[in-house]
Amino acid sequence: MTELSPVPGxxxxxxxxxxxxxxxxxxxxxFWLARREAELRELVxxxxxxxxxxxxxxxxxxxxxxxxxxxxxxxxxxxRGKAFVYTERAxxxxxxxxxxxxxxxxxFDDDRRFxxxxxxxxxxxxxxxxxxxxxxxxxxxxxxxx
Amino acid sequence: xxxxxxxxxxxxxxxxxxxxxHVSCDEPGDIEARLFRVIVGDVNPAGPGPREEAIDAPVxxxxxxxxxxxxIGGYVEVPDPDGRLAGGDGLGxxxxxxxxxPAAGRQAVISRWDDRDAAGWALTIExxxxxxxxxxxxxxxxxVTASKRLFPHTWYSVAAGYDPDRGTLTIDQRTVVSSTNGxxxxxxxxxxDSRDVTPAPFAPAAPAVPAVIAGLVEEVDxxxxxxxxxxxxxxxxxxxxxxxxxxxxxxxxxxxGDLDGAGRPFAHWDFAAGIGRDGIGTDTVREVAGGLHxxxxxxxxxxxxxxxxxxxxxxxxHAPEQYxxxxxxxxxxxDSRWEPTAELTVPDDLRSGxxxxxxxxxxxxxxxxxxxxxxxxxxxxxxxxxxxxWSYIAYANVRTSPEADAAQVVxxxxxxxxPRALELQQRGAPYGLSVxxxxxxxxxxxxxxxxxxxxxxxxxxxxxxxxxxxxxxxLHIVGWLERMGFDYDVITDDELHHEGVAALKPYRAVxxxxxxxxxxxxxxxxxxxxxxxxxxxxxxxxxxMYWVTSAHPEKxxxxxxxxxxxxxxxxxxxxxxxxxxxxxxxxxxxxHRARAPQKVWGTGMTSHMLDTSAPYHLLADAHDxxxxxxxxxxxxxxxxxxxxxxxxxxxxxxxxxxDLALGTPPHALLLGSSYGHTYYDMLVxxxxxxxxxxxxxxxxxxxxxxxxxxxxxxxxxxxxxxxMTWSTSLPHDDYDNGVSxxxxxxxxxxxxxxxxxxxS
Numbered sequence: 007m008t009e010l011s012p013v014p015g016x017x018x019x020x021x022x023x024x025x026x027x028x029x030x031x032x033x034x035x036x037f038w039l040a041r042r043e044a045e046l047r048e049l050v051x052x053x054x055x056x057x058x059x060x061x062x063x064x065x066x067x068x069x070x071x072x073x074x075x076x077x078x079x080x081x082x083x084x085x086r087g088k089a090f091v092y093t094e095r096a097x098x099x100x101x102x103x104x105x106x107x108x109x110x111x112x113x114f115d116d117d118r119r120f121x122x123x124x125x126x127x128x129x130x131x132x133x134x135x136x137x138x139x140x141x142x143x144x145x146x147x148x149x150x151x152x
Numbered sequence: 153x154x155x156x157x158x159x160x161x162x163x164x165x166x167x168x169x170x171x172x173x174h175v176s177c178d179e180p181g182d183i184e185a186r187l188f189r190v191i192v193g194d195v196n197p198a199g200p201g202p203r204e205e206a207i208d209a210p211v212x213x214x215x216x217x218x219x220x221x222x223x224i225g226g227y228v229e230v231p232d233p234d235g236r237l238a239g240g241d242g243l244g245x246x247x248x249x250x251x252x253x254p255a256a257g258r259q260a261v262i263s264r265w266d267d268r269d270a271a272g273w274a275l276t277i278e279x280x281x282x283x284x285x286x287x288x289x290x291x292x293x294x295x296v297t298a299s300k301r302l303f304p305h306t307w308y309s310v311a312a313g314y315d316p317d318r319g320t321l322t323i324d325q326r327t328v329v330s331s332t333n334g335x336x337x338x339x340x341x342x343x344x345d346s347r348d349v350t351p352a353p354f355a356p357a358a359p360a361v362p363a364v365i366a367g368l369v370e371e372v373d374x375x376x377x378x379x380x381x382x383x384x385x386x387x388x389x390x391x392x393x394x395x396x397x398x399x400x401x402x403x404x405x406x407x408x409g410d411l412d413g414a415g416r417p418f419a420h421w422d423f424a425a426g427i428g429r430d431g432i433g434t435d436t437v438r439e440v441a442g443g444l445h446x447x448x449x450x451x452x453x454x455x456x457x458x459x460x461x462x463x464x465x466x467x468x469x470h471a472p473e474q475y476x477x478x479x480x481x482x483x484x485x486x487d488s489r490w491e492p493t494a495e496l497t498v499p500d501d502l503r504s505g506x507x508x509x510x511x512x513x514x515x516x517x518x519x520x521x522x523x524x525x526x527x528x529x530x531x532x533x534x535x536x537x538x539x540x541x542w543s544y545i546a547y548a549n550v551r552t553s554p555e556a557d558a559a560q561v562v563x564x565x566x567x568x569x570x571p572r573a574l575e576l577q578q579r580g581a582p583y584g585l586s587v588x589x590x591x592x593x594x595x596x597x598x599x600x601x602x603x604x605x606x607x608x609x610x611x612x613x614x615x616x617x618x619x620x621x622x623x624x625x626x627l628h629i630v631g632w633l634e635r636m637g638f639d640y641d642v643i644t645d646d647e648l649h650h651e652g653v654a655a656l657k658p659y660r661a662v663x664x665x666x667x668x669x670x671x672x673x674x675x676x677x678x679x680x681x682x683x684x685x686x687x688x689x690x691x692x693x694x695x696x697m698y699w700v701t702s703a704h705p706e707k708x709x710x711x712x713x714x715x716x717x718x719x720x721x722x723x724x725x726x727x728x729x730x731x732x733x734x735x736x737x738x739x740x741x742x743x744h745r746a747r748a749p750q751k752v753w754g755t756g757m758t759s760h761m762l763d764t765s766a767p768y769h770l771l772a773d774a775h776d777x778x779x780x781x782x783x784x785x786x787x788x789x790x791x792x793x794x795x796x797x798x799x800x801x802x803x804x805x806x807x808x809x810x811d812l813a814l815g816t817p818p819h820a821l822l823l824g825s826s827y828g829h830t831y832y833d834m835l836v837x838x839x840x841x842x843x844x845x846x847x848x849x850x851x852x853x854x855x856x857x858x859x860x861x862x863x864x865x866x867x868x869x870x871x872x873x874x875x876m877t878w879s880t881s882l883p884h885d886d887y888d889n890g891v892s893x894x895x896x897x898x899x900x901x902x903x904x905x906x907x908x909x910x911x912s
Contacts, residue, residue: 020343024303025255025280063565064830065764065800068850074831081560090554090567092574096195096614103574105554105567109581112574123618127566 043138046076050140052147055132062127080134089133091126094119100126102133154575155179156217156516157605158509159488162709163541164523164644167500173211173509173520174490176220176605183217183513185494190506190521192631192883193611193624199797200631200883202612207507211496217513220490222582222604225383225482226452228365228421228437230444237264237393237419237444238358239273239286244313244394246406246414248459250334250387250477252593254302255280259384259482260368261310262391266359267370267381273356274368275312276382277302284312284323289357296321296350303327303344305335307389307459309407311414313397314352321352322397326407332463332727347400365391365421366452366480380449383482385593389458390476392417392441409460417441427455427472431736433705451486451599451710453479457728466728469736481591485584486710487603498524504532504641506539506630508611519610521623526641531658533639534903537629538662540693541602542645542670542701543622545711548606549576550586552722553616564763564832565617572607573616583607587713588722596723602709617762619798621805625879626665628797629692632882636896638903649674649703653681661902666693666879667806670701670711671742679752686866688902692895694857694876695720695757695806697742697749702735716740718838720760720806741838743814751815754860755808755874761833761849765804765877766826767794768859773821778911779861781901782823782871785893792824792859793891796881801826802891803857805876810858819912820862826875829855867907871898
């Protein structure tokens with residue numbers, strides 16, 4: 007075996023293996039997420055949860071600035087592991103699934119059935135708030151089961 | 153689970169023409185086929201409900217259903233029946249390689265290899281490392297593996313081969329880095345070069361398989377068809393074959409760009425050979441040394457930037473010598489190539505319309521759509537509905553909603569999927585990608601084909617956020633035409649592109665579908681000629697005439713789209729990739745080629761708004777007595793269209809605006825504009841010069857939907873509703889509503905022979 011591109015005397019070798027390098031943006035992501043999620047947790051109140059429950063898409067009125075921020079965040083999380091609404095029968099029965107990657111099976115760990123897409127969307131919202139570190143039970147008086 | 157699915161060989165057919173149906177079922181056995189004319193597909197209980205008519209036709213019957221295999225992945229197949237490329241007497245090869253995901257499993261860069269018995273030779277990437285192997289066919293394989301891993305998105309000059317005199321295998325890789333040809337530039341201290349030699353105690357066998365660039369033969373079936381696996385992701389440029397592996401000095405000369413540096417090759421596939429003014433719209437790959445030509449399978453991206461692209465010229469027809477690369481993907485597909493299951497010669501008395509062949513097997517069912525147009529060159533009614541089949545192809549099997557991290561913010565809804573969407577996401581490989589999706593390696597998908605089961609093109613499909621979209625919304629226009637008693641024909645984008653204005657001329661009035669987004673230059677020409685010649689058009693959609701789109705010259709069922717430098721886009725063409733390989737034309741927005749939709753239809757894309765819709769408010773021009781006829785039966789003091797099946801309004805999903813600066817005709821009347829959009833609705837990127845706060849549907853005045861009317865030469869006229877949800881407001885209150893009335897008033901007048909008087 008001969009190796010080309012000999013290292014000039016005294017100079018550190020160059021990059022030989024991409025698997026030894028990593029994306030340092032991951033460090034920023036962790037840094038950013040910790041701060042941003044702490045800010046968002048402060049925005050979540052019983053009123054905000056109720057606002058979403060009554061109008062998850064904003065059909066009746068503009069969402070409050072706080073709800074917009076929370077929704078923009080949870081909606082833009084990475085797709086892998088993200089909950090979605092599964093239409094068992096359109097306009098009759100919906101449930102919650104969890105996405106994996108392309109050409110991979112999704113998961114159905116949640117056996118609840120919802121009569122409307124909106125009800126399922128709100129249940130997903132509560133799950134996402136819990137993922138954010140919000141104590142949903144205490145904010146909703148335990149009325150909403152995750 | 154979805155266990156039955158099919159497609160037709162093309163979107164439309166006229167009486168007397170033959171259409172084939174290609175069906176695959178997971179469980180082989182009899183399938184039943186029945187023809188239906190579809191009128192409404194939407195299952196929303198707030199709407200009119202699905203409507204269809206069973207059709208007695210010779211295609212109805214029982215057929216034998218089989219499970220059909222689909223070849224995915226782009227590659228070049230080079231038939232070699234005489235074994236000229238077998239290399240038993242020695243073989244050298246040189247090529248430039250630009251891997252995009254080298255760590256993604258076994259990928260064959262070039263091979264003449266039969267994987268069943270490991271016979272032949274192959275250059276592969278294994279564990280991120282180049283490997284050259286020879287197999288004697290009895291199970292013995294000798295290989296040499298490069299001692300350095302490949303860096304992604306980096307060009308390598310690769311020399312390899314088998315030397316029978318020395319009994320050795322060689323693999324030699326050298327990075328070729330310029331300021332413009334890859335991700336890393338000269339400042340990166342890459343040390344990725346290596347030359348490795350190992351003993352080879354035997355010569356490669358000569359299996360009866362073709363040579364393959366970007367894959368290897370997994371097996372040859374009983375019908376002689378080679379199935380290709382280990383598909384490669386990335387670019388290949390200028391593969392050449394020699395009798396011996398290039399020696400160290402020759403490999404150095406080749407890597408330095410002296411392509412004669414290893415002497416004369418006996419085979420050389422010049423991927424740029426054939427690039428002309430009209431691009432390179434062919435599957436033929438020329439072998440310029442010995443004539444052993446190859447053929448592209450599944451349409452890899454030709455005319456891609458090569459190892460030597462210097463960034464000075466991005467129109468490849470002007471610098472073909474720098475566009476000698478083909479970019480391959482392991483998930484591309486241009487034709488499922490299934491055996492036909494059934495065929496239909498369209499009966500002479502079958503009326504023009506939207507049809508499905510309903511195939512059933514046990515509790516499995518699929519509705520395979522197609523469109524029947526009137527006999528060629530004739531019209532059977534004064535009105536045509538122009539079905540936007542190119543939008544259907546562009547969106548075919550789109551995966552954005554379950555795959556793009558930003559999708560739920562774009563849609564302002566959670567992802568909603570039914571059984572067909574789940575099938576696409578979980579078992580999607582054979583269903584292929586839309587021009588919204590990303591390939592495995594992250595490159596945008598530039599091609600989309602009709603010839604595969606398009607699961608989201610079904611009359612009752614509910615789109616990614618539980619809405620109708622494209623076809624299902626267009627069927628609301630069909631339902632409305634039927635309910636209002638208009639006589640109409642159905643024609644499609646395919647007629648418009650291939651026949652030009654001749655497809656429109658037989659009609660007095662032509663209605664678009666709800667989302668005629670993908671247009672070729674010929675299609676725009678046809679509209680302009682039609683309208684200038686006194687024709688009347690109704691643009692009952694949004695986001696129309698937006699992306700430059702071309703059809704492959706050899707494969708009219710395959711479209712090419714390059715997302716340009718701006719636009720409402722799922723991906724963006726990388727530097728040097730803006731021009732269509734199939735036609736040589738500049739891709740991107742028509743607006744950036746001086747053909748903004750405003751110039752033809754009066755309005756053009758301004759925002760997508762998928763959360764809620766809004767009504768229009770009529771403005772001063774709506775009170776002009778010369779357009780009283782448009783508003784007959786409508787209270788002009790009230791909002792128009794504050795109802796509908798999508799977002800509760802006639803102005804929604806994707807919407808367009810009047811804009812003189814973009815070419816709305818100067819005499820056009822602005823009849824009304826929507827108001828009441830939301831913070832989730834954003835201004836399109838092409839209108840965001842300096843992005844600033846407030847570019848949303850509440851605060852920004854450009855986010856609106858405009859109702860426009862103007863007259864054209866020779867008594868023609870154009871009416872633009874400019875919204876995708878105009879169609880889904882038509883059925884409100886049993887079709888008795890203002891949107892329906894305005895549409896009917898305009899259509900009735902437009903279908904009348906009497907010229908429209910100039911209104912300015």
